[in-house]
């Protein structure tokens with residue numbers, strides 16, 4: 001997978017063949033430069049691709065190349081990990097400030113110039129676990145990792161760049177380790193430490209950055225922004241990856257579609273403040289970078305210490321966005337998600353949040369559970385409100401003790417009764433939060449994030465616990481473990497309902513307070529790790545006011561995530577298709593809820609709500625005791641259908657046929673269509689949703705991903721089609737639709 005050659009100057013060229021892609025870098029005049037990434041190429045000597053141009057006199061050039069190579073300048077070179085202040089004026093991936101140690105003065109102290117030069121490389125089979133942060137994993141047969149060591153010749157700072165190439169995935173995983181090996185034994189402050197940076201030359205035609213924007217209840221909508229000279233970026237400073245921007249962007253061109261053109265996806269495995277940026281220089285080189293947001297971040301590194309960045313994942317496709325997404329789906333489903341539930345079939349659940357909100361007791365819960373059992377549902381999830389004095393969102397976060405005024409029979413008995421109905425039982429927590437009105441806050445007012453002497457912002461009547469503190473994490477572990485061991489709890493919904501403000505940690509010395517945001521994320525990972533290790537049988541579902549922390553790092557601990565608090569089926573089409581740019585169906589938790597919808601007030605048929613919710617980990621979120629017999633019969637049918645479709649949806653390949661914003665066949669209202677195809681192409685499931693109909697619409701849907709030589713039977717009508725005909729001429733779905741109609745077509749190879 002990784003081949004090493006030498007250039008005419010005798011410097012190494014590294015060719016990483018990953019899946020059907022190539023990623024090539026080389027050493028030139030001692031610098032580590034990027035040569036190519038994209039569809040696999042056979043040529044190994046790609047040094048001719050280097051950007052070397054005659055320079056204006058204003059552009060400084062390195063002294064050691066000045067006479068020998070008049071065309072080389074750091075300001076146009078395509079760096080693999082661009083440093084700061086030594087001739088490359090574009091955004092840098094790294095910036096460090098050398099500090100002064102007591103009684104040890106240095107000419108470097110207080111300066112931020114860094115100059116990285118290649119020193120050596122090593123290739124190892126597999127993918128070494130660099131530290132405990134979430135990362136993709138792979139066996140020795142599945143991957144190879146190139147580790148390149150660079151050094152600042154002046155200070156002797158060491159930077160190690162990790163690149164993993166895969167046998168089966170067109171992807172490269174990158175992360176960076178910064179070591180304070182500086183010769184003068186000075187501490188240093190890391191001001192920027194990106195996970196990855198790639199300089200792309202000549203992206204034609206017009207390059208664009210595709211990214212996922214959103215807000216609460218409107219997460220991950222696809223947007224394409226044309227790149228212009230200067231920087232386009234998406235980021236978070238909220239302490240969570242956030243509803244507003246996802247830690248993902250793709251470099252595409254204006255011609256990239258679902259099926260054609262280049263798409264390079266960059267996804268950051270991180271749950272905190274991040275930045276992904278694309279900077280276009282005057283020569284058309286696009287520098288794509290991803291990493292921890294340098295805003296509100298510094299990290300003190302004492303002599304001998306190292307800093308490991310989060311991992312960034314690059315995925316290449318020369319067949320449009322669809323192929324890029326399918327690579328992310330497979331990689332994340334099988335090499336990022338972990339634990340028993342990675343591959344196990346997930347239960348169909350009912351959650352009581354939209355059914356009862358805080359207004360429930362054990363009898364109400366049992367009455368919903370009885371109906372659930374009668375409808376074939378497999379798990380009951382008790383959401384917010386079971387602990388402390390939590391009868392509204394105004395109190396009790398942190399008081400993780402069962403409220404026996406509501407759960408009068410006690411948790412153990414309640415779970416036993418639910419289990420006796422044949423249902424599993426799951427429970428909601430919001431570990432990182434504390435209500436000012438709580439026993440926990442009374443006992444430990446200093447445990448929340450705050451800056452002494454500064455007013456605290458409040459959101460949903462809650463503060464955020466300081467997850468950088470070991471005592472806070474120990475308390476949460478002890479309380480959650482006690483509850484989880486007290487009854488047969490087989491699922492946990494881990495919520496996180498506000499962003500971080502007044503971020504400072506009293507226990508950290510002043511020079512380390514800017515580490516708090518990142519330490520908070522590491523603290524959350526540590527707690528997640530302890531709990532998932534102690535309770536490996538529990539299915540963990542992530543949540544953050546819906547999908548406000550739906551990122552790859554969370555999937556490392558929780559194989560499914562509550563996609564959005566917006567359960568309206570029409571809204572969910574956009575949200576789920578946007579989410580599917582990166583995240584697999586098996587990770588998207590999707591529920592059928594009541595109508596009029598609680599978020600939008602819209603009425604949609606039960607059938608359509610079911611069809612849309614079957615786009616992921618399926619469940620219900622409504623009061624089953626308030627449904628008609630006809631609706632309950634529909635639930636039985638939907639649960640049965642979902643079982644039949646489970647494999648193709650959750651383990652198959654996704655093809656997005658019509659995105660909601662596409663203009664389909666001229667102008668025929670607003671519709672969307674997607675399909676899943678099993679890996680062996682023996683089965684496919686098409687979902688078609690008409691959000692807004694028009695007069696006499698004509699729909700021929702050209703399917704994708706089928707075996708062109710095979711014949712497929714429509715399981716409902718029994719009609720047989722040829723695979724190639726379905727893909728070339730399409731499936732005729734012309735009929736009369738009303739707003740919000742949907743249909744599902746299940747095809748099986750004959």
Ligand code: DGJ
Pocket residue numbers: 353383384428495497543544545546562564565
């Ligand atoms: C926000 C979540 O997204 C909801 O599903 C629900 O769990 C509430 N929090 C409970 O407070």
